[in-house]
Amino acid sequence: MNKVKLTELGIKESRDLLNRKEISAEELTNAYIQNIKESSKLNAFIEKTFDKALMQASEADKIIGTDSQKSLCGIPLGIKDLFCCKNVKTQAASNILDSFIPPYESTVTDKLWNEQAVMLGKLNMDEFAMGSSNETSAYGPAINPWRMSNSDEPLTPGGSSGGSSAAVAANLCAGATGTDTGGSIRQPASFTGTVGLKPTYGRCSRWGIIAFASSFDQAGPITKNVTDSAIMLKAMSGFDPKDSTSAKMEVPDYEQHLEKDIRGLRIGLAREYSLKKGNPAAEQKWEQAISLLKNMGAEFVEVSLPHTEFALPTYYVLAPAEASSNLARYDGVRYGRRATLDTNDSILELYEKTRSEGFGIEVKRRILIGTYVLSSGYYDAYYKRAQKVRSLIKNDFDEVFNKVDLILTPTTPTPAFPLGSKGTQDPVEMYMNDIFTVPANLAGLPAISLPVGLDDFELPLGVQLIGNNWQEPLLLNAAFNLENALAFESKPKNWWADG
Numbered sequence: 186m187n188k189v190k191l192t193e194l195g196i197k198e199s200r201d202l203l204n205r206k207e208i209s210a211e212e213l214t215n216a217y218i219q220n221i222k223e224s225s226k227l228n229a230f231i232e233k234t235f236d237k238a239l240m241q242a243s244e245a246d247k248i249i250g251t252d253s254q255k256s257l258c259g260i261p262l263g264i265k266d267l268f269c270c271k272n273v274k275t276q277a278a279s280n281i282l283d284s285f286i287p288p289y290e291s292t293v294t295d296k297l298w299n300e301q302a303v304m305l306g307k308l309n310m311d312e313f314a315m316g317s318s319n320e321t322s323a324y325g326p327a328i329n330p331w332r333m334s335n336s337d338e339p340l341t342p343g344g345s346s347g348g349s350s351a352a353v354a355a356n357l358c359a360g361a362t363g364t365d366t367g368g369s370i371r372q373p374a375s376f377t378g379t380v381g382l383k384p385t386y387g388r389c390s391r392w393g394i395i396a397f398a399s400s401f402d403q404a405g406p407i408t409k410n411v412t413d414s415a416i417m418l419k420a421m422s423g424f425d426p427k428d429s430t431s432a433k434m435e436v437p438d439y440e441q442h443l444e445k446d447i448r449g450l451r452i453g454l455a456r457e458y459s460l461k462k463g464n465p466a467a468e469q470k471w472e473q474a475i476s477l478l479k480n481m482g483a484e485f486v487e488v489s490l491p492h493t494e495f496a497l498p499t500y501y502v503l504a505p506a507e508a509s510s511n512l513a514r515y516d517g518v519r520y521g522r523r524a525t526l527d528t529n530d531s532i533l534e535l536y537e538k539t540r541s542e543g544f545g546i547e548v549k550r551r552i553l554i555g556t557y558v559l560s561s562g563y564y565d566a567y568y569k570r571a572q573k574v575r576s577l578i579k580n581d582f583d584e585v586f587n588k589v590d591l592i593l594t595p596t597t598p599t600p601a602f603p604l605g606s607k608g609t610q611d612p613v614e615m616y617m618n619d620i621f622t623v624p625a626n627l628a629g630l631p632a633i634s635l636p637v638g639l640d641d642f643e644l645p646l647g648v649q650l651i652g653n654n655w656q657e658p659l660l661l662n663a664a665f666n667l668e669n670a671l672a673f674e675s676k677p678k679n680w681w682a683d684g
């Protein structure tokens with residue numbers, strides 16, 4: 186099998202070939218390394234760990250076929266730069282963490298290496314995961330491998346996990362980790378024709394993941410298909426005594442649940458989540474997804490989540506509040522970068538200069554908003570109020586999940602958009618991307634995005650399924666059935682390979 190074909194495979198398919206010894210982990214890893222080397226135009230990887238990858242691959246080759254073999258043995262993965270990896274540069278794509286090398290490994294990545302996965306490197310993202318287009322990265326944006334049929338204009342791969350989605354869509358890794366605070370796994374997945382899963386809050390440990398908004402942040406996989414999502418999720422999940430919000434619950438074998446039929450499944454269509462008119466292909470794909478699910482025996486129920494319109498404003502009070510507190514630790518003393526000081530500068534000037542130089546504009550905006558809504562004069566008016574609305578949003582979902590098993594929504598209001606086209610004058614324009622994804626984060630619920638087809642300009646479109654707490658098995662089961670029925674096979678045309 187040639188190199189190109191190898192990297193087109195997903196995790197499960199690669200695992201099967203490795204198990205049958207038709208390929209070696211080293212061969213597979215080298216094929217991905219080659220692709221990464223030829224894809225600098227996509228700016229997906231911001232730190233490469235090829236030596237480590239080849240060492241892990243050669244270890245994997247010794248283990249495959251023995252009793253010590255684990256679930257991801259020899260599978261090459263990319264890791265979002267938000268996950269601390271021991272002795273590997275980890276910057277959250279921010280200048281303030283310039284050259285920071287953690288002396289510890291995040292629990293999620295530690296679990297992946299324990300399952301014998303291979304680490305190809307760190308993936309580009311929005312600075313501290315704040316953004317929806319990867320444009321706030323200190324490294325410049327990752328580029329979507331997909332382009333519109335009538336233009337060569339570079340498009341965003343989504344954000345904040347834009348390096349992860351671009352890398353998976355362009356076959357630069359078999360799967361990738363992402364994190365999702367308001368949509369950062371699902372929106373990039375939807376923009377790149379990949380599958381992105383945000384688990385229930387508490388499913389994956391947050392320990393060692395650089396914190397953005399701690400009551401929202403969850404790690405999850407971005408993969409080429411639903412089966413791979415199930416495989417990676419299992420490896421990433423589980424209780425961790427080092428994260429007090431991680432849940433002490435068994436991790437199901439998600440793969441076992443995929444193939445069950447979905448007859449009698451009740452799926453809610455929420456009135457408040459309607460697609461904007463004007464993209465006929467998007468409407469048609471949406472209708473098609475519904476009718477395929479109906480054909481498989483699912484029942485659709487119209488439901489209402491009346492507080493949905495407050496989700497985005499609530500998120501943009503609470504997430505910056507938590508961010509402002511989490512980011513207070515970057516003071517030029519303990520981590521990463523320190524500004525050059527004049528001889529007479531005070532400690533306060535050290536903080537000020539380091540923080541002004543180190544943080545980008547969007548991160549500064551969030552810190553300012555967050556500090557404002559937490560300040561004593563405004564705490565009740567904004568922060569406390571937003572917490573109350575958060576409860577109302579959660580209650581809406583609780584009500585609806587008395588009537589249905591899952592909720593189906595579009596993942597994003599639009600497909601991928603050109604770089605530089607949104608949010609330059611008004612940040613709210615960028616925030617609107619998360620309108621369908623943020624509610625699940627406010628309520629802590631699991632949700633998955635999967636591709637449903639292409640729009641009129643041949644760009645991928647995604648749909649989202651939202652489940653009740655801990656319903657990942659059902660979510661994956663329904664997504665797997667829909668994926669099969671849709672048979673979405675389209676791939677981006679390869680314009681980016683050098684040489």
Ligand code: GLN
Nearest residue numbers: 314315316366367368369
């Ligand atoms: N786009 C959202 C934001 O900018 C969500 C980011 C995320 O999920 N990390 O906050």
